[in-house]
Amino acid sequence: MNILILGSGGREHALAWAIKQNPKCDRLIVAPGNAGIADLAETAALDPCDGAQVTAFAADNAIDLVVIGPEAPLVAGIVDELRAAGFAVFGPSAAAARLESSKAFTKAICDACDAPTAAYAHFTDPQAAKAYVRDRPTPIVVKADGLAAGKGVVVAETTDAALSAIDDMMGGQFGTAGAEVVIEDFLRGEEASFFVLCDGETVLPLGTAQDHKRVGDGDTGPNTGGMGAYSPAPVMTDAVTEATLARIVRPCVAEMARRGTPFTGVLFVGLMIEDGAPSLVEFNVRLGDPECQCLMMRLGGQVLDLIQACAEGRLDGQQVHWADDHAMTVVMAANGYPGAYEKGTQIKGLEDLPEDSFHMAFHAGTTRSEEHVLATGGRVLALTARGDTLARAHERAYALVDALDWPEGFCRRDIGWRAL
Ligand code: AMP
Ligand code: GLY
Numbered sequence: 082m083n084i085l086i087l088g089s090g091g092r093e094h095a096l097a098w099a100i101k102q103n104p105k106c107d108r109l110i111v112a113p114g115n116a117g118i119a120d121l122a123e124t125a126a127l128d129p130c131d132g133a134q135v136t137a138f139a140a141d142n143a144i145d146l147v148v149i150g151p152e153a154p155l156v157a158g159i160v161d162e163l164r165a166a167g168f169a170v171f172g173p174s175a176a177a178a179r180l181e182s183s184k185a186f187t188k189a190i191c192d193a194c195d196a197p198t199a200a201y202a203h204f205t206d207p208q209a210a211k212a213y214v215r216d217r218p219t220p221i222v223v224k225a226d227g228l229a230a231g232k233g234v235v236v237a238e239t240t241d242a243a244l245s246a247i248d249d250m251m252g253g254q255f256g257t258a259g260a261e262v263v264i265e266d267f268l269r270g271e272e273a274s275f276f277v278l279c280d281g282e283t284v285l286p287l288g289t290a291q292d293h294k295r296v297g298d299g300d301t302g303p304n305t306g307g308m309g310a311y312s313p314a315p316v317m318t319d320a321v322t323e324a325t326l327a328r329i330v331r332p333c334v335a336e337m338a339r340r341g342t343p344f345t346g347v348l349f350v351g352l353m354i355e356d357g358a359p360s361l362v363e364f365n366v367r368l369g370d371p372e373c374q375c376l377m378m379r380l381g382g383q384v385l386d387l388i389q390a391c392a393e394g395r396l397d398g399q400q401v402h403w404a405d406d407h408a409m410t411v412v413m414a415a416n417g418y419p420g421a422y423e424k425g426t427q428i429k430g431l432e433d434l435p436e437d438s439f440h441m442a443f444h445a446g447t448t449r450s451e452e453h454v455l456a457t458g459g460r461v462l463a464l465t466a467r468g469d470t471l472a473r474a475h476e477r478a479y480a481l482v483d484a485l486d487w488p489e490g491f492c493r494r495d496i497g498w499r500a501l
Pocket of ligand 2: 231368
């Protein structure tokens with residue numbers, strides 16, 4: 082098979098690494114890719130959001146399957162364009178990607194099937210939003226309706242903080258993404274991420290993970306795209322998983338099909354779990370980054386069979402073969418992230434790191450300049466390891482961190498603290 086993956090981050094490096102292990106994979110192209118990806122696959126300078134360009138490239142290269150990593154091309158309708166041109170694609174249509182691109186849409190889907198989620202209201206008028214906030218207890222959560230690169234959520238401890246979040250969002254801080262807001266009650270409990278494959282009808286659980294969103298040790302400082310993750314998430318017991326499938330995932334997937342916009346691809350179910358009861362915090366319509374790095378490390382080459390079955394509507398009867406193992410990924414970011422950071426610093430020692438089924442240095446934001454690897458992004462590397470226990474995976478992942486020579490980068494030292 083000739084496979085094209087769209088994206089350039091650690092998630093796409095991990096997807097490429099796992100897919101490449103499957104003997105069915107002949108040619109593997111990642112567009113646009115990064116320096117780490119270029120070590121194991123071909124890369125191509127495509128804009129993943131440019132449907133005409135991607136479709137022409139897929140035709141010229143006899144691509145059999147297209148795998149979409151990030152949300153932006155999904156929301157822009159890349160899957161619709163590729164499917165119309167006859168390609169098998171892993172990812173949702175633009176209509177189904179609304180589960181990520183509109184928080185109000187997701188809330189309406191939950192309402193329609195009575196899925197547990199925080200009580201909320203949806204506003205297009207700032208004065209009405211402010212009046213609502215003044216009547217509600219704090220903390221309260223203010224969310225820009227649209228895509229805001231993970232920055233569109235404010236957990237406000239005070240009414241004043243909520244009022245200024247409304248002013249910021251509805252005043253254009255995130256452009257049109259904040260023109261509408263969802264305001265919801267604060268949920269208590271422990272967060273977890275649950276990933277399911279879906280071919281429109283059949284739902285197949287792929288795995289669980291826990292992310293660390295804050296930049297600093299002890300979950301302090303500003304939110305980031307994710308500073309590390311581990312899989313599985315201990316809070317996702319069999320009972321919590323079954324409750325999530327029965328009360329949230331299957332009803333929402335059925336509601337999407339009923340509306341004529343079936344969901345296909347991977348659904349990222351962000352949950353808050355309190356006393357064993359799951360509530361939906363958000364859906365994303367793609368794999369998490371860095372959660373994907375842990376999942377791929379554990380799944381290996383079988384992921385291609387699963388993705389292909391999903392893209393071809395054959396999930397019924399498929400099985401995920403899980404080993405009794407654990408994975409952890411530690412993100413190394415450029416000093417200053419998630420604020421302003423320096424670009425172009427040199428990372429030394431990468432070539433000496435072990436690369437095998439227990440260790441992988443996935444690249445998130447790198448480029449190669451002659452024989453040097455340079456940091457180009459905020460999140461730069463995802464150092465990932467697997468083990469029989471989480472403690473072993475933790476030890477191996479931090480051994481990778483400690484073997485690197487990159488003074489311009491940093492990481493959290495406490496990934497996995499809750500489970501360890
Ligand atoms: P979201 O982008 O909707 O996942 O929100 C980002 C983060 O904000 C989540 O991972 C939670 O940590 C937090 N969050 C969002 N909604 C709520 C809520 N209703 N209650 C508590 N925390 C929330
Ligand atoms: N790590 C969270 C996300 O991918 O949205």
